[in-house]
Amino acid sequence: MPAALVLLSVYSLALVGAAHGLRALGRRSTSPWASRTLAGHLRATQEPPEDVSDEDWPHSEVPRLYAGMAIVAATAATALSIGGLALARDRIEGSVLLAVLVLSGLTVARMAAAFRS
Amino acid sequence: MSETAARPAESTDLTDPTEPAVRRGMLLSKGWIQLSALVALTGLFGLILMGWLTYRSDPPIPQTVVSAAGGVVFTGDDIRAGQKVFLKNGLMEYGSIFGHGAYLGPDFTADYLHRSATEVLESYGGPSSDSAARRTREDFRTNRYDEASGTLTFSTAQATAFPVLVAHYGETLNRPDGKNGLRPNAIPNPQDLRQLTAFFAWSAWSSAAERPGKNYSYTNNWPGEPLVDNKPTADVVVWSVLSLVALLGGTGALFAAFGRWNWLGWHGRDQRELRFREPQTVALTPSQRATAWFFLVMAVLFLLQTLVGAAAEHYRADLTSFFGIPLDRWLPYNVVRTWHVQLSLLWVATSFLAAGIFLVPMITRKKDPKGQGVLAYALLGALTVVVVGSLLGEVAGIRGAFGGMWSWFGMQGFEYLDLGKFWQILLTIGMVFWVVILWRGLRRRLSQESPGNMPWLFFYAALALPVVYSAGLLTRNGDPFTVTDFWRFMVVHLWVEDFLELFTTVMVAYIFVLLGVVREKIALRVIFLDVILYSAGGVIGTAHHWYFNGSPASVLSMGAFFSAFEVIPLTFLTIEAWSFIRLGASQESRSPTTFPHRWAVMFLVAVGFWNFLGAGVFGFLINLPIVSYYEVGTALTANHAHAAMMGVYGMLAVAFSLFALRYLIPPEKWSDKLARLSFWSLNIGLAWMSFVTLLPLGILQLYHSVDASYFDARSLAFINSDANRLLEWLRLPGDVVFIGGGVLPLLWMAVQGVRAVTRHEEAAPGADLQLFTEVEDHDPIEATAAGRLT
Numbered sequence: 001m002p003a004a005l006v007l008l009s010v011y012s013l014a015l016v017g018a019a020h021g022l023r024a025l026g027r028r029s030t031s032p033w034a035s036r037t038l039a040g041h042l043r044a045t046q047e048p049p050e051d052v053s054d055e056d057w058p059h060s061e062v063p064r065l066y067a068g069m070a071i072v073a074a075t076a077a078t079a080l081s082i083g084g085l086a087l088a089r090d091r092i093e094g095s096v097l098l099a100v101l102v103l104s105g106l107t108v109a110r111m112a113a114a115f116r117s
Numbered sequence: 118m119s120e121t122a123a124r125p126a127e128s129t130d131l132t133d134p135t136e137p138a139v140r141r142g143m144l145l146s147k148g149w150i151q152l153s154a155l156v157a158l159t160g161l162f163g164l165i166l167m168g169w170l171t172y173r174s175d176p177p178i179p180q181t182v183v184s185a186a187g188g189v190v191f192t193g194d195d196i197r198a199g200q201k202v203f204l205k206n207g208l209m210e211y212g213s214i215f216g217h218g219a220y221l222g223p224d225f226t227a228d229y230l231h232r233s234a235t236e237v238l239e240s241y242g243g244p245s246s247d248s249a250a251r252r253t254r255e256d257f258r259t260n261r262y263d264e265a266s267g268t269l270t271f272s273t274a275q276a277t278a279f280p281v282l283v284a285h286y287g288e289t290l291n292r293p294d295g296k297n298g299l300r301p302n303a304i305p306n307p308q309d310l311r312q313l314t315a316f317f318a319w320s321a322w323s324s325a326a327e328r329p330g331k332n333y334s335y336t337n338n339w340p341g342e343p344l345v346d347n348k349p350t351a352d353v354v355v356w357s358v359l360s361l362v363a364l365l366g367g368t369g370a371l372f373a374a375f376g377r378w379n380w381l382g383w384h385g386r387d388q389r390e391l392r393f394r395e396p397q398t399v400a401l402t403p404s405q406r407a408t409a410w411f412f413l414v415m416a417v418l419f420l421l422q423t424l425v426g427a428a429a430e431h432y433r434a435d436l437t438s439f440f441g442i443p444l445d446r447w448l449p450y451n452v453v454r455t456w457h458v459q460l461s462l463l464w465v466a467t468s469f470l471a472a473g474i475f476l477v478p479m480i481t482r483k484k485d486p487k488g489q490g491v492l493a494y495a496l497l498g499a500l501t502v503v504v505v506g507s508l509l510g511e512v513a514g515i516r517g518a519f520g521g522m523w524s525w526f527g528m529q530g531f532e533y534l535d536l537g538k539f540w541q542i543l544l545t546i547g548m549v550f551w552v553v554i555l556w557r558g559l560r561r562r563l564s565q566e567s568p569g570n571m572p573w574l575f576f577y578a579a580l581a582l583p584v585v586y587s588a589g590l591l592t593r594n595g596d597p598f599t600v601t602d603f604w605r606f607m608v609v610h611l612w613v614e615d616f617l618e619l620f621t622t623v624m625v626a627y628i629f630v631l632l633g634v635v636r637e638k639i640a641l642r643v644i645f646l647d648v649i650l651y652s653a654g655g656v657i658g659t660a661h662h663w664y665f666n667g668s669p670a671s672v673l674s675m676g677a678f679f680s681a682f683e684v685i686p687l688t689f690l691t692i693e694a695w696s697f698i699r700l701g702a703s704q705e706s707r708s709p710t711t712f713p714h715r716w717a718v719m720f721l722v723a724v725g726f727w728n729f730l731g732a733g734v735f736g737f738l739i740n741l742p743i744v745s746y747y748e749v750g751t752a753l754t755a756n757h758a759h760a761a762m763m764g765v766y767g768m769l770a771v772a773f774s775l776f777a778l779r780y781l782i783p784p785e786k787w788s789d790k791l792a793r794l795s796f797w798s799l800n801i802g803l804a805w806m807s808f809v810t811l812l813p814l815g816i817l818q819l820y821h822s823v824d825a826s827y828f829d830a831r832s833l834a835f836i837n838s839d840a841n842r843l844l845e846w847l848r849l850p851g852d853v854v855f856i857g858g859g860v861l862p863l864l865w866m867a868v869q870g871v872r873a874v875t876r877h878e879e880a881a882p883g884a885d886l887q888l889f890t891e892v893e894d895h896d897p898i899e900a901t902a903a904g905r906l907t
Contacts, residue, residue, distance in 0.1 A: 003817070003824075004817055004840035007820070011813050011816070057712065057715060061719070072801050079847055080813065083847055087843060
């Protein structure tokens with residue numbers, strides 16, 4: 001399989017993985033005091049700021065931001081695998097890229113549906 | 118550490134309207150200034166040292182190049198004239214030399230080296246002959262330059278290859294039908310072609326001939342070329358490893374310190390409650406109203422930049438025509454690329470100049486000095502003259518206008534410093550004029566402040582811009598290329614990546630202070646930390662652009678080691694910004710009025726993101742000498758350039774414009790929807806550009822450069838390959854989103870700003886221009902003691 005198609009396949013899969021990772025990140029609590037990174041400061045500071053709710057801006061934007069980025073990453077993977085499919089010259093290359101296309105396309109569809117709802 | 122304001126006369130609160138009777142002392146300890154000065158001076162010393170090394174060790178330009186068989190091949194005058202032909206015809210915005218320039222055409226150093234080596238090899242018996250291969254390597258690696266006589270001797274085979282390549286460049290650069298990215302018959306003069314080829318030949322010679330006393334060439338054996346045994350040197354490998362050590366060790370050390378001490382001190386509870394003033398209740402001064410026109414100009418230039426960028430990109434996807442239109446006849450690749458690069462600097466600079474003017478009355482809380490608005494308009498007029506003049510000059514200059522004055526009014530031809538010298542001088546004067554405008558507005562406030570406080574830091578950061586930019590005036594088209602490159606990168610790196618970064622930090626910090634969400638002391642600490650960390654890496658780190666341009670190996674080593682430190686502040690400040698945003702909602706949620714700058718802040722969040730990804734990750738990806746050896750002048754460089762320049766400075770310029778436009782546009786005309794559309798479209802478009810095209814294409818090209826050769830990876834054959842063209846075409850949807858959804862809404866908002874600007878009322882005579890936040894204290898006892906409550 002030519003280097004270009006290997007790269008497109010692996011890279012598209014990495015983008016799909018990144019999309020799932022971003023979506024998972026967007027579901028995590030954005031409370032500053034839920035973060036392990038800030039845990040040390042919470043212990044050290046005498047009067048830490050109040051906690052915030054998910055509806056306070058900019059926390060309210062976070063799930064949408066990550067979900068949007070995830071959809072872009074998955075869409076990019078889909079576009080690249082479609083392009084790779086156009087370059088495929090034999091069945092093996094075509095099959096691999098088709099598999100990647102199906103995976104990325106399903107990811108886009110699922111994430112877009114969740115975003116709309 | 119809590120802040121105290123003991124007496125109104127020594128108020129430490131920036132939002133306090135009481136005018137101090139005495140000069141306010143420095144809010145931080147002098148240690149910050151001392152450390153900043155020490156690091157900056159060390160960096161400056163390193164830069165001067167590298168300059169001396171460069172002047173001392175650049176590849177010599179021989180007076181005469183002769184053939185071993187007798188006869189002159191070309192002269193030093195031919196080389197210098199050829200460099201001028203290269204620059205005058207915009208070839209650095211078509212291909213590259215020593216890896217520097219554009220990426221559609223070949224790298225002419227690598228191209229000449231490979232082609233001439235191939236000719237020599239054939240003349241000795243071809244690739245199947247071991248002795249032919251050995252003789253070829255000897256011909257190129259043996260340095261036959263005699264310093265005493267100024268004579269360089271080419272082997273007979275090398276000398277015979279020269280006219281062959283003159284003919285080759287005549288055919289490829291001078292095609293009557295174009296279809297190579299240049300305009301048809303781009304360089305018709307045979308003398309020009311001969312001199313241009315002499316310049317290429319000299320650059321190729323310096324890339325293979327070994328430095329006296331060394332076993333590597335003047336360019337540290339770049340480009341990789343098996344025919345002449347050019348491969349990475351020990352310095353390239355070792356300093357790549359040491360660069361990684363510097364990055365990992367420095368990051369570890371900083372986070373060890375950061376985790377241990379609460380240096381910045383803002384993680385505590387804020388005792389103040391903020392009330393955000395409605396933007397329409399803030400009176401604007403004449404100079405602030407004038408900035409509406411600046412932001413309109415900014416948006417127009419941004420749109421133009423994206424359109425010529427799309428045209429430039431199209432050449433990479435389809436060299437033959439622009440959807441059937443022979444665009445190369447009027448706007449060949451080198452013209453659109455020149456405009457694309459120049460406009461990126463111009464529209465961002467327009468926003469920065471406007472933002473500085475807009476912020477001054479908010480810092481001083483005083484009306485404009487007399488005539489400030491008129492001066493602002495005069496600056497805008499001057500900027501317009503420079504923009505229009507330089508852009509038209511570039512296209513006319515490439516077509517041969519201006520005769521002997523081509524580099525003054527036409528095109529100097531250096532990538533990023535393409536504009537004619539006359540326009541470059543005017544732009545520098547314009548920036549000085551801008552500093553004068555700021556000075557007029559600030560001077561009373563400055564007289565009341567310690568030189569280590571924020572108003573002065575704002576002024577220093579602004580003053581540094583024309584000062585550092587003026588270093589670029591020392592590029593001269595007659596100087597040796599390595600020397601001109603030294604001065605060129607004073608602008609491209611020191612100005613763009615260091616001093617503009619400093620100005621960015623000061624501006625953003627000041628905006629947050631004026632909004633009341635960050636205390637002045639904390640903002641000051643961030644600024645000084647920024648100066649220390651960026652100076653530690655970025656000043657000497659400028660040399661990461663000079664690895665292979667003829668600078669000595671000592672410069673490579675310093676560049677590799679210190680530029681790794683540039684990533685550390687990016688990482689640190691990203692984490693701090695992320696923490697700040699997570700904690701920041703507490704202020705917003707307590708205020709009874711909605712925070713009016715949500716989308717400006719969202720763009721600042723985007724700046725932080727792209728600073729880390731585009732500048733930090735993508736930048737370090739290509740920073741190690743061993744990586745740069747194979748990828749300089751390829752799509753990975755373009756990936757970093759786009760993600761960093763647009764992601765950081767572009768997003769910041771938009772953030773500044775939205776901040777100001779929020780006051781300029783009346784509330785009934787302000788549209789959060791347009792701001793949201795612009796935010797999402799610009800970020801999606803940029804991410805698409807990077808992840809769908811530039812990054813995968815760059816990886817492919819890097820693979821090809823290592824697997825085949827750098828020459829091959831930079832050839833038009835590779836650019837026109839199916840995989841490459843596919844990736845270029847796939848960029849189209851992202852670019853449409855970027856321009857249609859990102860730039861056009863911004864343009865519309867800027868138009869709204871201009872239309873509304875005459876409707877703002879003048880502030881009443883003697884009225885104090887209040888800041889847009891009022892401060893109420895949670896603790897009335899402390900507020901009384903502080904004199905903020907009676």
